[in-house]
Amino acid sequence: MSHIGRYFNTLELLLSHPGGLALSEISEQTQVAMATAHRILSALRERGYVYQDEQDHYRLTLKIPSMGVSYIAETGFAKIMQPLLNDLASETGEHVRLAEVAEDHLTWVLQATKNTKGLQYRRALDEKIIPHTTAAGKVWLSTMRDERAMRILAAWDIENTRDYAGPNARVSIRDIFDDIALIRKEGYAVVREEGEVGVCVVAAAVFDSSRPDSSLPVGTLSIAGPIARMREDTLGAHIESLKRAAIKVGEHWALWTSVSGKDSLPTR
Structure with missing residues (x-):
C-alpha cells in the first residue's frame, strides 16, 4: 500500500x-x-x-467535516437545495434526505426535519447507505442494468442481512430483484422495517437533465418516518409530494451544475 x-x-x-x-x-x-x-x-x-x-x-x-461543509456552501449547492428539502419536510412532517450517486455507492449530502409533537426520526449524514435495505439504495439500483446491480450487491452478505438491518430485510437476490422490478414499474421505492425496526421510507431517483446521459440519476430523495405515521392512508400523499420534489431537485441540480461548472459534490 x-x-x-x-x-x-x-x-x-x-x-x-x-x-x-x-x-x-x-x-x-x-x-x-x-x-x-x-x-x-x-x-x-x-x-x-x-x-x-x-x-x-x-x-x-472537526476539520474534515468543516472542510466538506465549507466546500458545499461555497459552491452554492446547499443554498440551492436546502429550501426544497425544507419545503418537503414541512409538507410531509417527516425526515427528508438527499443523497448523491458516487460511482458505486450513495452518499448522504443534505437533510431536513419538520418538528412535530410526535415521535421524531432523524439520522446522521455520515451513515452508510446499504443498497438493498434502504429505499434510496433500491431506487438507485432500479435505474441501472441488472448486471451492474448484481456487481454492487455482490459486495454485501445478503443471506445474513438481518444481522445488520431490519426484520423485513430481503435475504435473497431473487427477492431483491423482484423489488427492483416493481420499483422500475412504479417509479419509487417503499421499504418498511427493512433498514431498521419501526421505520418506513419512500424514495425517488433524482435526474439532472443537463447531463449527456440524463437517464442516469445524480442522486436520490427520500422521506422517512415512524411506521405508525407512514400508513397507507398517508403514504400516497407523501409519494406524490416526493415525486414533485424530486423533479424540482433535479431542475435545481442542473442549475447548480451549469453555474458551478462541477459535475459532482466533494462528499465521497
Whole structure:
C-alpha cells in the first residue's frame, strides 16, 4: 500500500469510530507497525486532523467535516437545495434526505426535519447507505442494468442481512430483484422495517437533465418516518409530494451544475 494510502486508511478508520481508538487498535486495524501508526497520527495531529483525549485515544477533529461543509456552501449547492428539502419536510412532517450517486455507492449530502409533537426520526449524514435495505439504495439500483446491480450487491452478505438491518430485510437476490422490478414499474421505492425496526421510507431517483446521459440519476430523495405515521392512508400523499420534489431537485441540480461548472459534490 502507498504511503498516502495509509494516511487515508487511518482517517477513514477514525471516522467510523467517533469515540476514538488507542494506538494499538489503530495499528492492528490498519495493519501497520506501531511505530508507523504513531508517525502517521503525529503528522495528522500536527495538521489539525486528529487529537488525543484524556484516555490517550486518538479522535478526529472537526476539520474534515468543516472542510466538506465549507466546500458545499461555497459552491452554492446547499443554498440551492436546502429550501426544497425544507419545503418537503414541512409538507410531509417527516425526515427528508438527499443523497448523491458516487460511482458505486450513495452518499448522504443534505437533510431536513419538520418538528412535530410526535415521535421524531432523524439520522446522521455520515451513515452508510446499504443498497438493498434502504429505499434510496433500491431506487438507485432500479435505474441501472441488472448486471451492474448484481456487481454492487455482490459486495454485501445478503443471506445474513438481518444481522445488520431490519426484520423485513430481503435475504435473497431473487427477492431483491423482484423489488427492483416493481420499483422500475412504479417509479419509487417503499421499504418498511427493512433498514431498521419501526421505520418506513419512500424514495425517488433524482435526474439532472443537463447531463449527456440524463437517464442516469445524480442522486436520490427520500422521506422517512415512524411506521405508525407512514400508513397507507398517508403514504400516497407523501409519494406524490416526493415525486414533485424530486423533479424540482433535479431542475435545481442542473442549475447548480451549469453555474458551478462541477459535475459532482466533494462528499465521497
